[in-house]
Amino acid sequence: xxxxxxxxxxEALEKDLGDPxxxxxxxxxxxxxxxxxxxxxxxxxxxxxxxxxxQHYYIPTECGGEFTSFDEFIAFVRxxxxxxxxxxxxxxxxxxxxxxxxxxxxxxxxxxxxFMKDANGxxxxxxxxxxxxxxxxxxxxxxxxxxxxxxxxxxxxxxNRATISGVTFVLAKTDEAGGARxxxxxxxxxxxxDPANYTHLPKIYTHGIRGSDMSGIRFxxxxxxxxxxxxxxxxxxxxxxxxxxxxxxxxxxxxxxxxDTALRTTLKxxxxxxxxxxxxxxxxxxxxxxxxxxxxxxICDCATIGVARGFNTMPxxxxxxxxxxxYFVTTTLETVVQNVSVVLGSRFYMREEHDWGIFQKxxxxxxIISMFDGSTVVNLHALLLQLRQLTKSxxxxxxxxxxxxxxxxxxxxxxxxxxxxxxxxxxxxVNRGGDDVLQxxxxxxTSLSDLKTDSNLNSEVLQQIIxxxxxxxxxxxxxxxxxxxxxxxxxxxxxxxxxDIAKQYCVLHAAASCVYMWLYNRHHLGDFFxxxxxxxxxxxxxxxxxxxxxxxxxxxxxxxxSQELVRLYSHNRMFSIVPFQLAQPQQQETTTDATQRLQxxx
Amino acid sequence: MxxxxxxxxxxxxxxxxxxxxxxxxxxxxxxxxNAQTIKVTEPLTxxxxxxxxxxxxxxxxxxxxxxxxxxxxxxxxxxxxxASQYLVNEAGVTPxxxxxxxxxxxxxxxxxxxxxxxxGLWNKISGS
Numbered sequence: 001x002x003x004x005x006x007x008x009x010x011e012a013l014e015k016d017l018g019d020p021x022x023x024x025x026x027x028x029x030x031x032x033x034x035x036x037x038x039x040x041x042x043x044x045x046x047x048x049x050x051x052x053x054x055q056h057y058y059i060p061t062e063c064g065g066e067f068t069s070f071d072e073f074i075a076f077v078r079x080x081x082x083x084x085x086x087x088x089x090x091x092x093x094x095x096x097x098x099x100x101x102x103x104x105x106x107x108x109x110x111x112x113x114x115f116m117k118d119a120n121g122x123x124x125x126x127x128x129x130x131x132x133x134x135x136x137x138x139x140x141x142x143x144x145x146x147x148x149x150x151x152x153x154x155x156x157x158x159x160n161r162a163t164i165s166g167v168t169f170v171l172a173k174t175d176e177a178g179g180a181r182x183x184x185x186x187x188x189x190x191x192x193x194d195p196a197n198y199t200h201l202p203k204i205y206t207h208g209i210r211g212s213d214m215s216g217i218r219f220x221x222x223x224x225x226x227x228x229x230x231x232x233x234x235x236x237x238x239x240x241x242x243x244x245x246x247x248x249x250x251x252x253x254x255x256x257x258x259x260d261t262a263l264r265t266t267l268k269x270x271x272x273x274x275x276x277x278x279x280x281x282x283x284x285x286x287x288x289x290x291x292x293x294x295x296x297x298x299i300c301d302c303a304t305i306g307v308a309r310g311f312n313t314m315p316x317x318x319x320x321x322x323x324x325x326x327y328f329v330t331t332t333l334e335t336v337v338q339n340v341s342v343v344l345g346s347r348f349y350m351r352e353e354h355d356w357g358i359f360q361k362x363x364x365x366x367x368i369i370s371m372f373d374g375s376t377v378v379n380l381h382a383l384l385l386q387l388r389q390l391t392k393s394x395x396x397x398x399x400x401x402x403x404x405x406x407x408x409x410x411x412x413x414x415x416x417x418x419x420x421x422x423x424x425x426x427x428x429x430v431n432r433g434g435d436d437v438l439q440x441x442x443x444x445x446t447s448l449s450d451l452k453t454d455s456n457l458n459s460e461v462l463q464q465i466i467x468x469x470x471x472x473x474x475x476x477x478x479x480x481x482x483x484x485x486x487x488x489x490x491x492x493x494x495x496x497x498x499x500d501i502a503k504q505y506c507v508l509h510a511a512a513s514c515v516y517m518w519l520y521n522r523h524h525l526g527d528f529f530x531x532x533x534x535x536x537x538x539x540x541x542x543x544x545x546x547x548x549x550x551x552x553x554x555x556x557x558x559x560x561x562s563q564e565l566v567r568l569y570s571h572n573r574m575f576s577i578v579p580f581q582l583a584q585p586q587q588q589e590t591t592t593d594a595t596q597r598l599q600x601x602x
Numbered sequence: 603m604x605x606x607x608x609x610x611x612x613x614x615x616x617x618x619x620x621x622x623x624x625x626x627x628x629x630x631x632x633x634x635x636n637a638q639t640i641k642v643t644e645p646l647t648x649x650x651x652x653x654x655x656x657x658x659x660x661x662x663x664x665x666x667x668x669x670x671x672x673x674x675x676x677x678x679x680x681x682x683x684x685a686s687q688y689l690v691n692e693a694g695v696t697p698x699x700x701x702x703x704x705x706x707x708x709x710x711x712x713x714x715x716x717x718x719x720x721x722g723l724w725n726k727i728s729g730s
Contacts, residue, residue, distance in 0.1 A: 137652075137653055178647065179645060179647055179653075179677070179680050180653035180656060180674070180676075180677035180680070181677050181678065181680075237653060237677075238674060238677075381654075382654065385654060385655070385658045386658060386661075388661075388662075389658070389661040389662075389665075392665060428673060429657045429673045429674065430657050430658055430660075430661060430673050489632055489634075490632050490633060490650075490651060490652075490655035490658075490659070491633070491650060491652070491655065492652070
């Protein structure tokens with residue numbers, strides 16, 4: 001069994017969902033492609049997941065569920081997403097329940113927990129309005145105070161699961177004067193409001209995730225009781241922004257699942273396809289492309305797992321960490337999918353050929369991840385507004401409280417450490433105390449230097465890791481200098497160059513995350529992980545954002561990395577720094593009940 | 603909340619004025635508008651300061667006052683006057699070296715930088 005407990009649920013779910021290349025399995029590529037072609041909501045898959053009791057893992061233990069940590073959560077979302085992002089996204093709208101876990105009354109928590117567990121209930125998030133994009137304060141939806149509650153009026157669109165959901169989290173204006181305290185959040189239970197006072201808007205036809213219930217909801221003089229308001233009147237925006245800190249970070253798991261399938265199905269092709277007397281994989285260029293894709297997945301893994309655990313260890317810094325991974329991981333993995341498509345050749349575009357055409361579906365479905373729950377621009381904007389404060393704290397904290405910083409980094413990045421309970425009330429609208437991940441580079445360099453006496457390590461690899469980490473630190477100093485020399489400007493018309501600085505910040509944060517992940521887990525993630533070639537190659541890859549290849553140390557040989565990629569593929573293991581076990585191929589067809597097969601394909 | 607040392611504490615009206623002046627100048631500079639046009643009794647959103655800006659400016663205010671403040675300060679007290687009064691009269695925060703700071707920040711309300719975002723940074727980088 002996998003020694004790290006946070007991966008048990010993901011492995012158990014994988015095992016029970018079975019091999020996705022067996023058409024008879026519930027979330028097989030064949031089935032999800034058929035559903036996609038028909039643009040049908042995946043009811044059968046969602047029911048299967050409820051019967052499996054996966055919804056319990058969305059409810060914190062103190063609210064009656066099984067959820068304990070975000071790193072466990074992202075692992076099983078990867079499992080869903082590698083098979084079908086449509087179902088994964090549909091099922092995971094349930095994670096908006098966190099708004100209630102954070103701000104709800106005991107009664108609201110009980111209601112929602114029971115709705116999810118006992119009634120197989122799902123929820124949706126009704127924030128967007130057709131006319132206002134990301135500008136939440138411009139809300140046209142009104143909640144007018146009346147005795148005992150509010151009268152809701154207005155329309156929310158586009159909303160995932162607006163129609164097929166029983167609870168709608170609605171952001172509405174409760175103060176006509178406007179301003180940041182003008183919004184309130186409501187947990188609207190559809191079963192308890194008058195059906196005459198709300199309507200669902202028609203399904204929206206989309207480029208990808210075609211089976212999704214993309215629609216909207218319109219309220220007309222709809223009475224909602226006061227007991228449906230979450231938190232105090234006027235805290236809606238604050239709750240919305242804190243809720244996004246959670247969900248944005250978790251979005252990375254959707255991208256990780258998609259990238260895994262894109263790489264896996266392409267690798268399958270490259271290993272099986274003969275050209276010029278050898279396999280495609282044996283040719284240097286395709287092999288390099290696939291190896292680089294694997295490195296990108298490992299880099300994103302380090303960043304995502306870091307922030308997932310950071311919710312428990314450093315919630316006051318999550319406003320920054322969460323924006324970093326929502327931008328960096330989703331866009332990097334979108335590029336990975338694009339990059340490997342070249343190796344798959346024209347089949348990447350075909351809707352039936354090669355693994356039922358799963359690649360083109362991944363390509364389409366995955367394209368929405370960097371857009372929803374706050375687009376790339378929104379995330380970079382949220383980050384760039386905080387950069388001056390981050391730089392100031394970095395200067396202020398330099399060399400101080402090294403022991404506590406070390407302890408926090410260890411708790412966050414050592415995957416064997418048990419985590420303190422997450423307390424949503426500790427999330428802050430803006431970063432408090434700086435960014436530990438970048439603050440700790442000096443400590444990391446000391447730890448790396450101490451490893452020079454470790455005879456198990458290849459000295460050339462270690463030397464390169466040290467050299468590249470120093471370069472990361474130099475680039476951070478340059479960035480800090482640029483930011484300090486500047487005067488800050490507010491507003492939404494920030495220069496593109498400032499966005500570039502925010503992007504560079506994300507790259508440095510990801511690089512540092514990789515270094516800690518290696519330092520703190522060298523002894524428990526296997527030989528490949530421990531040997532560190534992947535880290536040196538990853539750091540070099542990230543530094544290409546800042547420096548031309550010829551200004552970097554020569555690229556190490558990547559044979560160990562490409563061999564590991566093939567080994568994980570052959571053993572059906574996740575492409576990850578924690579390569580947990582995926583479902584094994586079954587005996588084809590022999591044990592399948594014919595009626596069940598017909599039902600699945602009907 | 604971290605409170606300032608009350609030795610050498612200026613009178614509270616002086617402290618309110620000092621914070622108001624600091625905020626007027628800071629906001630004028632950063633929004634690129636003339637400080638004379640900012641009324642301390644107007645909601646800050648009127649000057650184009652949006653909800654997220656209001657949260658991040660508190661960080662600059664914290665640095666200047668050397669005190670930990672609620673990030674939603676300017677959400678709950680949305681005018682310069684209300685925020686300053688809250689800080690001095692309810693939170694007990696006073697700016698250190700009031701006189702010097704006042705001189706420093708009010709000497710010359712800076713003209714708005716022509717280019718958006720972080721003033722002259724990009725000219726320096728690009729060398730233009």
